[in-house]
Amino acid sequence: MSAAAEPTVAVGTGRDLLRRILGQPSAVLGGIIVLVIATIAILSPWIAPMDYRQTDMLAVWEPPGGDFLLGADQLGRDVLSRLIVGARVSLLVALSVLAIAVVAGTTLGMLAAWYGRWVDSVVMRTADITFAFPELIIAILVAAMLGPGLTSTIVALSLVSWPGIARLTRSLVLSIRQELYIEAALACGTPTRTILLRHCLPNIMPALIVRVSVGIGFVIMAEATLSFLGLGVQEPVPSWGGMIRDGLTALRTDPHMAFAASAALGLAIIGCNLLGDGLRDLLDPRLAAR
Amino acid sequence: MATFLLQRLAGLVGVLAVALVLTFVATRLVPGDPILVMLGDQSANLELADSLRAQYGLDRPLLEQFVAYLGEMASGRMGLSFRHPGVPVSEIIRDGLWISPLLAGGALLIGVPLGLGLGILAAMRQNTLFDTGVMLVLVAGLSVPNFALAALFVWLFSLQLGVLPVAGWRDPAHAVLPIVILAIPVAAYIARLARTFMLEVLQQDYLRTARAKGLPERLVILRHALRNVLVPILTVIGVILGGLITGTFVVETIFNIPGLGRIAIEAIFARDYPVTMGIVLMFTFLYAAINFVVDLLYVAIDPRIRTGAAR
Numbered sequence: 001m002s003a004a005a006e007p008t009v010a011v012g013t014g015r016d017l018l019r020r021i022l023g024q025p026s027a028v029l030g031g032i033i034v035l036v037i038a039t040i041a042i043l044s045p046w047i048a049p050m051d052y053r054q055t056d057m058l059a060v061w062e063p064p065g066g067d068f069l070l071g072a073d074q075l076g077r078d079v080l081s082r083l084i085v086g087a088r089v090s091l092l093v094a095l096s097v098l099a100i101a102v103v104a105g106t107t108l109g110m111l112a113a114w115y116g117r118w119v120d121s122v123v124m125r126t127a128d129i130t131f132a133f134p135e136l137i138i139a140i141l142v143a144a145m146l147g148p149g150l151t152s153t154i155v156a157l158s159l160v161s162w163p164g165i166a167r168l169t170r171s172l173v174l175s176i177r178q179e180l181y182i183e184a185a186l187a188c189g190t191p192t193r194t195i196l197l198r199h200c201l202p203n204i205m206p207a208l209i210v211r212v213s214v215g216i217g218f219v220i221m222a223e224a225t226l227s228f229l230g231l232g233v234q235e236p237v238p239s240w241g242g243m244i245r246d247g248l249t250a251l252r253t254d255p256h257m258a259f260a261a262s263a264a265l266g267l268a269i270i271g272c273n274l275l276g277d278g279l280r281d282l283l284d285p286r287l288a289a290r
Numbered sequence: 291m292a293t294f295l296l297q298r299l300a301g302l303v304g305v306l307a308v309a310l311v312l313t314f315v316a317t318r319l320v321p322g323d324p325i326l327v328m329l330g331d332q333s334a335n336l337e338l339a340d341s342l343r344a345q346y347g348l349d350r351p352l353l354e355q356f357v358a359y360l361g362e363m364a365s366g367r368m369g370l371s372f373r374h375p376g377v378p379v380s381e382i383i384r385d386g387l388w389i390s391p392l393l394a395g396g397a398l399l400i401g402v403p404l405g406l407g408l409g410i411l412a413a414m415r416q417n418t419l420f421d422t423g424v425m426l427v428l429v430a431g432l433s434v435p436n437f438a439l440a441a442l443f444v445w446l447f448s449l450q451l452g453v454l455p456v457a458g459w460r461d462p463a464h465a466v467l468p469i470v471i472l473a474i475p476v477a478a479y480i481a482r483l484a485r486t487f488m489l490e491v492l493q494q495d496y497l498r499t500a501r502a503k504g505l506p507e508r509l510v511i512l513r514h515a516l517r518n519v520l521v522p523i524l525t526v527i528g529v530i531l532g533g534l535i536t537g538t539f540v541v542e543t544i545f546n547i548p549g550l551g552r553i554a555i556e557a558i559f560a561r562d563y564p565v566t567m568g569i570v571l572m573f574t575f576l577y578a579a580i581n582f583v584v585d586l587l588y589v590a591i592d593p594r595i596r597t598g599a600a601r
Contacts, residue, residue, distance in 0.1 A: 125304075128301065129304060129305055129308050132301070132305040132574075132577070132578055132581070133305070133309070133574055133577070134531070134532045134535045134536070134573055134574065134577045135532055135536060136532075136535055136536040136539060137535070137570050137573050137574055137577075140554065140558065140566065140570055141312060141313070141316055141570060143558060144316050144320070144558060144563065144566055144567075145316050145319055145320070148558075217433065221433075221435050224435055224437075225435060225437070225536060225540065228435075228437050228540065228543075229539055229540065229543060229555055230555065230559065231555075231558065241435075241437070244437055244438055244441060245437070245543075247441065248437075248440075248441055248444075248544060251441065251444060251445055251449060252449055252456075255441070255445050255449075258441040258445075259441065259442070259445075261438075262434070262437075262438035262439075262441050262442065265434075265435060265438055266430075266433060266434040266435070266438050269433040269434070269435070270429060270430065270433040270434070273429060273432065273433050274429065277429075
C-alpha cells in the first residue's frame with residue numbers, strides 16, 4: 001500500500017478500511033486487547049470461575065494458585081472472578097458515558113452551529129463553564145448531591161465529556177454548512193431535521209468515531225480513579241479502581257490483588273489508547289501527517 | 291486585546307458565580323437534616339438543636355442564607371464544619387492548604403522540563419530506536435493510572451528495597467514518591483506534545499535559515515525551535531492542572547498525606563458539606579485563576595493573538 005496512492009477521503013469501503021487497519025501493528029495490538037477484554041466482559045457471568053460476592057473467611061488474602069487462580073481478597077473473595085466482572089463494570093460505565101455524551105454533545109453542537117445566535121451562545125457558554133471546572137471537582141459535586149455510586153459516576157463523567165464533543169460537532173457543522181450539497185438540500189426545501197441527520201451527521205461521523213475511540217481509555221481511567229477514591233462504584237460491585245485501593249492496604253504481605261488489578265486496568269487503557277491513536281491516524285489524514 | 295482580556299475576566303467571574311451558586315445549592319439540597327446528624331444521640335434536645343440551627347444560620351430564609359454564605363466565603367472563614375460543630379472550615383483546611391500545591395508544584399518542576407527534554411530529543415532522532423523507545427514509554431506513562439503505578443513503586447522502593455518511606459508526612463523523603471508519581475503523567479503528556487510540535491517546527495523555513503547562517507545546532511534548537519514549541523504547550527497547562535488536582539487527591543489518599551485532597555475525601559464520607567464545598571470552591575478558583583493567567587501569558591508570548599491575526 002503506497003502512501004501516494006492513498007485517497008484523501010477519510011473512509012473507504014469496509015474492506016479497504018480493514019486492510020488499512022491491519023497495516024498498523026500498534027492499532028492491531030490495541031484492537032486485539034480491546035476485543036479480548038470486551039469478550040471477557042460480555043461473557044463474564046459464564047466464565048467467572050466463582051461467584052464474585054462469595055466470601056470465605058478461611059481464604060482471606062489467600063495467595064495465587066490452588067482454588068484461587070489469582071488469589072483471594074480481604075474478604076476471601078476470588079480475585080480473578082472479581083477482575084472479570086470488573087471488566088464488565090468498567091466497560092458498562094465507559095459505554096454509557098460515551099453514549100450519553102455523544103448523543104447530548106452532537107445534538108447540542110449541531111443545533112448551536114445550525115441556529116447560531118442565542119442557541120449557540122447558550123450551548124457554548126454552558127460548555128465553557130463546564131470546561132472551567134476541574135473534572136474531579138465536578139465528580140465530587142455530583143457524588144455529594146446524588147451520593148457516591150454507579151449512577152453518579154456515569155452522570156459525572158457524562159457531564160465532563162459532552163462539552164468537548166459539542167465543540168467538535170459545532171466546528172465541523174459550521175465548516176460543512178457552506179458545502180454545495182447542504183445548499184442543494186436547502187434549495188429543495190428539505191426540513192432542517194433531515195439536513196442535520198441525513199446530510200451533516202454522516203459527514204462528521206469519522207471525526208466523531210475518532211473522538212469516541214480516543215475517549216474510551218480516558219473514561220475507563222476516570223471511572224477507576226473515582227472508584228479508587230471511593231467516589232465511584234461501590235461494594236459489593238467490583239471495580240478495578242476499588243480493588244487496587246483495597247489491595248494497597250495489604251501490599252506488604254499480599255500484593256497479588258493490587259498487582260493483578262493494576263495490570264488489568266493498565267492493559268485495558270493501553271489497548272484502548274493504541275486502538276484510538278491508530279483509528280485517529282487512519283480516519284484523520286490531517287493528523288496522521290504529523 | 292482589551293476585549294480579549296475583558297472577555298476572559300468576565301469568564302472568570304462567571305465561573306466563580308456558578309461555582310458559588312452550585313456549592314450553595316448542593317449543600318442545601320442534601321437529604322436529611324445536618325443538625326440532627328450533628329446532635330447524634332442528643333437529638334431529643336430541642337433547645338440545643340435550635341441554638342445550633344441559629345449558629346449555622348439554617349433557621350433563616352434561603353436567600354438570607356445565601357447572602358451569609360457569600361459573606362463567609364469572602365471573609366475566608368468559609369462557614370462552619372458539620373462534623374466539628376462550631377469550628378470554621380478555614381481552620382480545618384488550614385494545615386492542608388500548602389501541601390497540595392507543594393506536591394503539584396514539585397510535579398510540574400520535574401515533569402515539565404523532563405517532558406520537554408524527552409519530547410524534543412525524540413523528535414530530533416525521529417524513527418530511531420531512541421524515539422520508538424521513548425514513545426512506548428510515553429504510551430505506558432499516559433495509560434497506566436498513577437495509583438496503579440504507585441502500587442508498583444511503593445512495593446519496589448519502599449517494601450522491597452526499603453529506600454523510601456511507605457507513607458506518612460514528616461520528612462522530605464515522604465514527598466519523593468508522591469511527587470515522582472504525579473510527575474510521570476505530566477512528563478509523558480508534555481513529551482508527546484513536544485515531540486509532535488517539534489517535528490512540525492523542524493520543518494520550518496526559519497530553522498533552515500538559522501542553520502544556513504551558520505548558527506550552531508545547539509543554538510538553533512534552544513533559540514529558535516524551543517520557543518515555538520513552548521507556545522502551544524502553554525495552552526495545555528490547564529489540562530495538566532486538572533489532572534494534577536485529581537492526582538493530588540490520589541497520592542494523598544495512597545500515602546496518607548494530610549493535604550486538601552484527603553481532607554475533602556474524608557469530608558465527603560463524613561457528610562461534612564461545608565468543608566467539602568469550601569475545598570471545591572478553592573480548587574475551582576485556583577484552576578480558573580491559573581487558566582486566566584495562562585491566557586494572559588499566551589497573549590504576551592504570541593503576538594499573533596494580540597493583533598488578532600491568528601483568529
